[in-house]
Amino acid sequence: MKLGLENKTALVLGASRGLGAAIAAGLAQEGATVFAAARSVDKIETWANALPQGAGPVMPTQLDLGDLASIDDLCDRLLAKGGVDILINNTGGPPPAAALDASRTDWLAQFETMAANLFHLTGRLLPPMRTKNWGRIITLTSSGVEQPIPRLALSNGIRSAIVGWSKTLAEEVAADGVTVNVLLPGRIHTQRVDELDANAAKRSERSVADVAAASAAGIPVGRYGRPEEFADVAVFLASERASYVTGSKIRVDGGAIRGV
Ligand SMILES: NC(=O)c1ccc[n+]([C@@H]2O[C@H](COP(=O)([O-])OP(=O)(O)OC[C@H]3O[C@@H](n4cnc5c(N)ncnc54)[C@H](OP(=O)(O)O)[C@@H]3O)[C@@H](O)[C@H]2O)c1
Structure with missing residues (x-):
């Protein structure tokens, strides 16, 4: 299947490691030109330099999603070049917190970085x-x-708001050839997942390996996903071929979500 990404330009957020880096690398390997953005530009340079020959160009791009001026500056620069065709909205995850422990300050700060600033950036592009x-x-x-x-709680709550925003936006721009979708990672093996497992191990006085094994055993496929497996779905959704998929939530979870 030809994905038709060779002449497309993408902005991938949260692209210094994990899922964002895997998606950015996947798009570049399909020939897209990729602006890969995060705070740690050096880490982007490291994975970009390791891409196989023939991949599309990757531009490591400094961006702090917590800083509106940094977002507007990047949007100004991209719009001056005609904008991008593909936007991958990805942020850092919020800290773990029980619903009763998350403070009002936590909610506002995380909502600003993970949601409101993304909505603003999307509107500009x-x-x-x-x-x-x-x-x-x-x-x-x-x-x-x-x-x-x-x-x-912060992730569950704020990301549910993002789903509502995405679905609303999808309908507003569907007739203009713009598709708008959300991806639902289950347990994909990145550094963040290792960090969450390490936290859980500390809390429960178990080894990290025991926590990870128990977590994998709860997934029907029996293992964590690989970032590349997740990225493949994102790359397809970004492609020419996914033109009739919009307003959807797409799970990439090895069957972990129990409801249909
Ligand atoms: N992996 C999973 O299984 C899984 C499951 C459910 C949800 N998720 C969510 O999916 C997202 C990606 O997951 P991941 O595992 O790849 O996470 P990750 O390894 O923690 O990567 C997060 C990325 O976001 C960037 N980032 C963080 N804060 C930023 C800021 N203020 N401005 C700009 N960039 C920022 C980080 O780069 P810098 O630090 O260099 O800026 C990094 O590139 C996270 O929000 C995570 O919570 C992941």
Whole structure:
């Protein structure tokens, strides 16, 4: 299947490691030009330099999603070049917190970085997509929006708001050739997952290996996903071929979410 990404330009957020880096690398390997953004530009340079020959160009791009000026500056620079065709909205995850422990300050700070600033950035980059009658907006959330994860109240709550925003936006721009979807990672093996397992091990006085094994045993596929497996779904959704998929939540979870 030809994905038709060779002449497309993408902005991938949260692209210094984990899922964002895997998606950015996947798009580049399909020939797209990729602006890969995060705070740690050096880490982006490291994975970009290891891409196979023939991959599309990767531009390591400094961005702090907690800083509106940094977001607007990047949008100004991208819009001056005609904007992007593909936007992968990805952020750092919030700290673990029980619903009763998360403070008002926590909610406001995390909502600003994970949601409000993404909504703002998306709104700024949409006009050229609508004019060209082609665009892809893909936002990473979590399996927690369908099956809330204990002790991740901030993630469960804020990401549910993102799903509502994405669905609303999808309808507003569908006739302009722009698709808008959210991805729901289950347990994909990244550094963040290792950090969450280490936290759980500390709390429960078990080894990290025991925590990870118990967690994998709860997934029907029997293992954590690989970042590349997750990225493949994102790359397809970003492609020419996914033109009739919009307003959807797509799970990449090895069957972990128990409801249908
Ligand atoms: N992996 C999973 O199984 C899973 C499951 C459910 C949900 N998720 C969510 O999916 C997202 C990606 O997951 P992941 O495992 O790849 O997480 P990760 O390894 O923690 O990567 C997060 C990325 O976001 C960037 N980032 C963090 N804060 C930022 C900021 N203020 N400005 C700009 N970039 C920022 C980080 O780069 P810098 O630090 O260099 O800025 C990094 O590239 C996270 O929100 C995570 O909670 C993941």
